[in-house]
Amino acid sequence: MEEELGPVHAPEFPANATWLQGGPLKMAALRGRPVLIDFWDYTCVNCIRTLPYVNEWHRRYAPLGLTVVGVHAPEFSFGRESGNVARSAREHHIEYPVVLDNDYAIWQSYANRYWPAKYLVDGRGYLRGYHHGEGAYREIEESLQALLRESFPEILLPGLMDPLRDDDKDGAVCYRVTPELYLGYQRGIVGNVAGMAPDKASTYNDPGKHMDGAAYLDGDWLLAGEYLARPAGAVRESRVTVPYMAKDVNLVVHPPTFGGAATISVSQDGKPIAAEDAGADVTAGGATSIVTVDAPRMYRLISNREIDHHELTLSTMSDGVALYALTFTSCVLPQ
Numbered sequence: 001m002e003e004e005l006g007p008v009h010a011p012e013f014p015a016n017a018t019w020l021q022g023g024p025l026k027m028a029a030l031r032g033r034p035v036l037i038d039f040w041d042y043t044c045v046n047c048i049r050t051l052p053y054v055n056e057w058h059r060r061y062a063p064l065g066l067t068v069v070g071v072h073a074p075e076f077s078f079g080r081e082s083g084n085v086a087r088s089a090r091e092h093h094i095e096y097p098v099v100l101d102n103d104y105a106i107w108q109s110y111a112n113r114y115w116p117a118k119y120l121v122d123g124r125g126y127l128r129g130y131h132h133g134e135g136a137y138r139e140i141e142e143s144l145q146a147l148l149r150e151s152f153p154e155i156l157l158p159g160l161m162d163p164l165r166d167d168d169k170d171g172a173v174c175y176r177v178t179p180e181l182y183l184g185y186q187r188g189i190v191g192n193v194a195g196m197a198p199d200k201a202s203t204y205n206d207p208g209k210h211m212d213g214a215a216y217l218d219g220d221w222l223l224a225g226e227y228l229a230r231p232a233g234a235v236r237e238s239r240v241t242v243p244y245m246a247k248d249v250n251l252v253v254h255p256p257t258f259g260g261a262a263t264i265s266v267s268q269d270g271k272p273i274a275a276e277d278a279g280a281d282v283t284a285g286g287a288t289s290i291v292t293v294d295a296p297r298m299y300r301l302i303s304n305r306e307i308d309h310h311e312l313t314l315s316t317m318s319d320g321v322a323l324y325a326l327t328f329t330s331c332v333l334p335q
Contacts, residue, residue, distance in 0.1 A: 002130050010035065010121040011109035013099060020086055022097025025069065027125060034147035035067045035121040039101075039112055041075045042088035043252045043298045045327045046134050047116040051092045052164050053137050058096040060161075061144060065152050068096040073107045075115065076226060076324055078254055078296045088297065120144065123151035137161070137168060167331035174331040175307055177246040181326045183215055183228040190223065191216040198223055201231035206241060210311065215326075216241045227254070229322040241313045246328035248279065249302040249312060253293050256320030261294040265315040266301050277304045293321055 012027050019025070027035070038054050040047035058068040070089075074080045080102045089098055101107055110119060114132040120143055122128045129143050138160055145157050163169045182188040185198050191214035192204055199222070206218035217223070218241070220234035230238040255262050266273055266282055266289045278284035279300030282291050291299050302312070307330050314323065 008127045009125050010037070010119070010127050011106070014105050017106070018082070018100045018102075020072070020082060020089065020098040020100055021094075022069075023099055025067070025097055025099075027121070030067055030121075031125055032123050032151060033065050033067050034123055034144065034151055035069060036144065037069050037071060037110070037119040037121065039071045039073055039107065039110075039115060039117040039119075041073060041079055041115050042085055042092075043075060043079060043296075043324075044115045045250050045298060045329060048092070048298065049134055049165075050116050050118075050137075051094065053140075053161070055093055055095070056161060056164075057141065057144060060158055061148065062096070064155060064157070065148055066144060070094060070096060070098040071101050071106050072098055073101040073104055073112075073115070076252065084296055087295065120147060122147050135168070137163070175247075177307070177328045177330040178212055178242075178244040180328070181213065181215060181242060181244075183240070183323045183325060184224050184226040186225040188228075189214040196223065199225070201234070203236060206239070210241060210243045212243045212245065212309075214242070224322075227322040227324045230316055230319055232319045234317075234319060237315055237317055239313060239315045240323065241311060242326060243309070243311050244326075244328055245307070245309045246330050247304050247307045248300070248329040250279070250327045250329075251291075251299050251301050251314070252297070252324040252327075253299060254296040254322040254324065255293045256318065258320055261292050262316060262318030262321035264291050264293060264318070264321065265289065266291055267313045267315070268302060268310050270311070270313075273302060277302060279303050293318075298327075 010027050072085050078084060082100060118131045119127060120129040131140055141160050148155055201222045203220050204217035206216050210216055218239040219236040220231060220238050222229045222231040272287060273282055273284045273289035275284045278289060279302050281299040282289050282301055
């Protein structure tokens with residue numbers, strides 16, 4: 001937990017901000033209460049992993065004087081749709097106030113650059129600390145308790161939380177893995193060096209030789225700025241192959257905009273995912289491993305028993321399905 005140096009007042013929420021739940025709030029009206037500001041995006045795996053802690057801090061400390069505010073700053077265009085964020089808030093059992101920051105006004109007022117990011121504000125309205133990314137849960141909670149004691153000297157506080165996951169415990173190791181891989185041409189890396197056709201349907205041929213950190217296209221695809229989509233009326237199967245090193249693999253994907261669910265076949269090293277290595281959103285067993293895409297969100301594809309190099313292939317015949325990004329995680333508690 002980094003301490004803020006110097007007396008800096010927390011920025012005020014914009015008067016025209018859209019509150020998904022629990023608002024509108026004003027920082028000036030919250031004087032006397034510590035505030036935890038949590039910047040998040042509902043498709044961000046690191047944000048999703050922090051939410052159980054933020055939920056528990058709200059449950060524990062809101063009755064004792066803490067205000068938690070979730071600031072949803074969308075990474076992808078569909079994250080600006082309030083219905084998508086509201087569904088995610090329900091799925092993740094978020095009960096504290098959530099404000100939509102679609103134009104990044106709050107993000108910019110905090111000079112923020114990260115998902116997730118947490119900022120602590122004391123009862124006088126001054127920024128007192130911040131943390132970017134996952135982790136430091138104990139340190140953040142200790143800081144929350146210190147601010148509560150400042151505002152309410154007679155307060156009785158509970159003991160600090162135990163880690164919620166094995167990979168949050170002391171001794172856990174996070175290995176260096178393949179970085180997040182975007183699948184649109186604006187931020188992505190496409191390994192097909194020939195025949196790229198941005199913003200129009202085209203047929204691609206996998207070159208056969210693959211390097212880590214790039215996506216290799218085969219079949220019919222529409223390569224857009226933010227995403228990779230199977231075009232309407234495509235004939236060939238659409239396939240994308242990604243070499244990677246990680247334990248877990250997640251995919252941000254949008255179903256067809258004209259309605260209905262999409263199906264994507266998931267294979268690893270040329271074979272269907274073993275049931276023991278399948279992510280929570282994959283139906284695996286026998287000769288197939290399938291993910292059904294019925295909402296725009298992050299899907300958990302793979303949870304390998306061990307960290308190693310692999311090659312992931314996604315295949316689909318579902319017109320209109322759009323793939324945005326792959327994320328990779330690797331934190332484990334050594335046996």
